[in-house]
Amino acid sequence: MILTSGLQKVFCAGLDITEFYNPNPDRLSKFWTTLQDTWLSLYTTSFPTVSVINGHSPAGGCLFAMSCDYRVMVGPNYTIGLNETKLGIVAPKWFQDTMVAVIGQRKAEVSLTTGKMYTTDEALQIGLIDESLPDANSALKKGTQFLNNFQKISPWAYKMTKDISRQPTVQWLIDNKQKDLDFVIKYMQSPTVQKNLELYLQSLKK
Numbered sequence: 001m002i003l004t005s006g007l008q009k010v011f012c013a014g015l016d017i018t019e020f021y022n023p024n025p026d027r028l029s030k031f032w033t034t035l036q037d038t039w040l041s042l043y044t045t046s047f048p049t050v051s052v053i054n055g056h057s058p059a060g061g062c063l064f065a066m067s068c069d070y071r072v073m074v075g076p077n078y079t080i081g082l083n084e085t086k087l088g089i090v091a092p093k094w095f096q097d098t099m100v101a102v103i104g105q106r107k108a109e110v111s112l113t114t115g116k117m118y119t120t121d122e123a124l125q126i127g128l129i130d131e132s133l134p135d136a137n138s139a140l141k142k143g144t145q146f147l148n149n150f151q152k153i154s155p156w157a158y159k160m161t162k163d164i165s166r167q168p169t170v171q172w173l174i175d176n177k178q179k180d181l182d183f184v185i186k187y188m189q190s191p192t193v194q195k196n197l198e199l200y201l202q203s204l205k206k
């Protein structure tokens with residue numbers, strides 16, 4: 001499966017920030033549970049996945065890209081990263097662990113604490129993406145070539161290997177779904193977080 005965008009310059013703008021601003025707890029609860037389940041499905045697919053990142057990919061967009069098996073990004077003008085701290089919010093443990101699995105503990109910690117958005121070249125250098133291509137068509141071709149490798153791999157061997165590799169992060173979320181949800185609901189009601197989100201949303205307006 002290839003995950004890509006039909007938009008001109010955005011792969012995925014991340015989660016809808018307006019869902020976190022002045023949230024209704026019931027609605028936020030459904031929103032977050034849906035996100036948890038969607039991520040669990042994507043991170044544990046029984047088939048190979050590639051993200052063809054053909055535009056900017058902040059926060060939740062970066063999470064979805066990192067959850068695929070391989071990342072091909074169109075360069076040089078787009079950016080990718082977990083920029084939550086720039087919004088004055090915190091990337092949950094499973095977002096963080098997904099990044100650690102891709103680029104390692106040290107680089108992930110620097111990336112997460114600074115909320116850095118990496119250019120395509122920078123992302124390639126730290127291993128956040130696997131390949132950089134100059135245009136969307138060649139990126140799609142590369143992504144398809146990666147998937148073709150699996151014609152010669154046993155689906156069972158593929159799935160078992162991926163399960164073993166991803167199991168700690170997956171199991172943590174399965175075991176802590178409610179705790180993770182409670183944290184988000186409580187955290188998003190904090191006046192400091194709400195002020196930070198208000199300022200960030202204002203900064204996005206043209």
Ligand SMILES: CCCC/C=C\CC(=O)SCCNC(=O)CCNC(=O)[C@H](O)C(C)(C)COP(=O)(O)OP(=O)(O)OC[C@H]1O[C@@H](n2cnc3c(N)ncnc32)[C@H](O)[C@@H]1OP(=O)(O)O
Pocket residue numbers: 009010012013014015016017018056058059060061083084087089090091092184187201204205206
């Ligand atoms: C404890 C829980 C923690 C986890 C929580 C959240 C994780 C997240 O995913 S938070 C989302 C982080 N996303 C961003 O920071 C992206 C912000 N957006 C941008 O940087 C740019 O919009 C982007 C580069 C993606 C695209 O640029 P443009 O094509 O120039 O678009 P515009 O800037 O014109 O945006 C159009 C319009 O959309 C609004 N917008 C953009 N992103 C979001 C978003 N993620 N949520 C809600 N709204 C968003 C933006 O404000 C503009 O609104 P209008 O001016 O009203 O049209």
